[in-house]
Amino acid sequence: MVIKKTWNRYLQSYKGLPGASWMLALVVLINRSGSMVLVFMTLYLVHEMGVSTAQAALAISLYGIGGMAGTVAGGFLADKLGYKRIQWVSLFLNGLGFIALGHLHSLRTIQAMMATIGVVAEAFRPANSAAVADSCPQHQLARGYALNRLAVNVGATIGPAVGGLLVLVGYRFLFWVDGLTCLVxxxxLLLFYHEPSRTAAHATNGVFGTGSALKDFPFLLFLLVLLCYGMLYMQLLSTFPLFMDSAYGLHASAIGLLFAMNAIICATVEMPLISRFHMVAPLRMVTVGILFFVLGFALLPFGRSGLFAAFTVVLWTIGEILSFPQFSAMVAIRAGERRRGRYMGLYSLSFSTALVLGPAIGGILYQKLGASVLWLSYIPLGLLMIVVLHTGAKPMFEAPSNGRSALELE
Incomplete structure (x- = not known):
């Protein structure tokens, strides 16, 4: 009885979202379920192509640099040419690019192709994020982005798992599967997603007139907070696994289970939690989210068991759940209909930049000052982010007419 009631409540949290937002999530799920080339690209280059680790790492870095350009260009072009068109072009060219990548043999050609794919693939993000905002009424934006994150998390769980099996057969299959899922x-998207007309879309007028995003001071401060948040988050790809191995003594399989637990919690808890607290002011949600997030990492030096590590994962996952959907919704509202792609492009750029800077800076701190200093630094950085959000960046969370929380205006 309790299980049935819980299940019904879980399903209820998804009701009311427009069909277009479900279709966008399906596209993301298909695309992400085939995302496996990047996960195994370093191994492919080292073991199959015989290049050095540094050369393989450069190929991944070039993808990241291309992605930084792609997010900005994709957002700008999405405003000019339409969100659906940019998503379709990105997926189509990305699919062809991955298939072609598997047939290249020159290291320089591979590295150039990785940079090109980075531009094309990451152009999808701002266009997709802007399309979600067009598909959802303003009071459902956080839930719409939570649905998209569900598709990302489920796909990110499927892709590497399937890729690991394909590697046993041959690396070449990775490129074909990744490319074909992009094409599918x-x-x-082309056949089943119908883009709302600009007059019929669930649009907001924006709260910064018609000025450039680069002159929107609260938005720029907000991006700095996101950059800091993203750099802390990206430690999950670098120093976090190292610390779990060296300090906690966890093997790769156990570390993988911690990441799987994060994905499972997001998939099962995020939407019900967002629905349950939909009347809570977004700024308050983000504040609590940041506190949970930084606490989860700051506690790492004080434990050494796998159970304690799992407890910290629960904490920072709750923080992630409370923060990320609100971040996306606030940017969409701030931008308004006509500049949404450009705002989303800069929003995506902050995380692309964090992916480049975060692991490098975190690695230096980890090596020079020690892991404890790195993890404990999350507390003052988290408090600094909260102060900025409650002062200079606070207009991001307010509607222009009466200062009420933007998501409370239905």
């Missing part, structure tokens, strides 16, 4: 996602 592009086909589904």
């Amino acid at each position: 996602a592009a086909l589904v």
